[in-house]
Amino acid sequence: MYKLKNKNISGEKIAEVLSKPIVNFEYSYPVSRQVLDDALVKGISKSTHLPFNSVYKIIRLQAIEGKNLRFSKYSVAEMETYMQNVLLRDADQMSMAVALEVRVPFLDFELVQYVLGLNDKFKYPSTPKKLLTDSLGDLLPREIIDRPKMGFTFPWEHWLKNELKSFCEEKIISFGKREYINAEVVNALWSRFLNGDKKITWSRLWHIIVLENWLSENGIE
Known part of the structure; x- marks a missing residue:
């Protein structure tokens, strides 16, 4: 195992x-x-x-x-x-x-x-970014080296389920109406996301929503 x-x-x-x-x-x-x-x-x-x-x-x-x-x-x-x-x-x-x-x-x-x-x-990391931190020696304080990673984090899941929900639903429905798109699959993803299915992350839906918005804005059928 x-x-x-x-x-x-x-x-x-x-x-x-x-x-x-x-x-x-x-x-x-x-x-x-x-x-x-x-x-x-x-x-x-x-x-x-x-x-x-x-x-x-x-x-x-x-x-x-x-x-x-x-x-x-x-x-x-x-x-x-x-x-x-x-x-x-x-x-x-x-x-x-x-x-x-x-x-x-x-x-x-x-x-x-x-x-x-x-x-x-x-490059094998006994510490994060080992090659970089070793090359700087004492120039970089330990509190910087050992600080937890800080990324670009935003409450996207909350936004998609609340403030942006009506916008997202409009795009999901519009996307599903395209002749080459399986509306049943797209709607099921959206429903599972709203119901808290952890396998369906916000980013999966957001890519679809942004794609549909781009297609609509550019008049692409």
């Missing part, structure tokens, strides 16, 4: 990984960042075929070019996807909201190239 070290990994994501032709990094990383798994997307879209995952192509290209260091592959995958599309966008929006100009010196090209070339043995 095996136990999961990461309790945030859902059974659905594990099943998705195990359904792939090979259980390796190229196939498993894209699943780790998916909001909607392939089976659910097929159910929502009435489709039996999905476009090939472009994140897989990015990671696979590294392997072909001989960039096989495990941690470096993960870093490149994060930089090409989640960091660009979420972290940098969020940092820019949050900083601009208070007229603060943010710089990202750790993304300096030469520094990134150097760190990606370092052997994995230097």
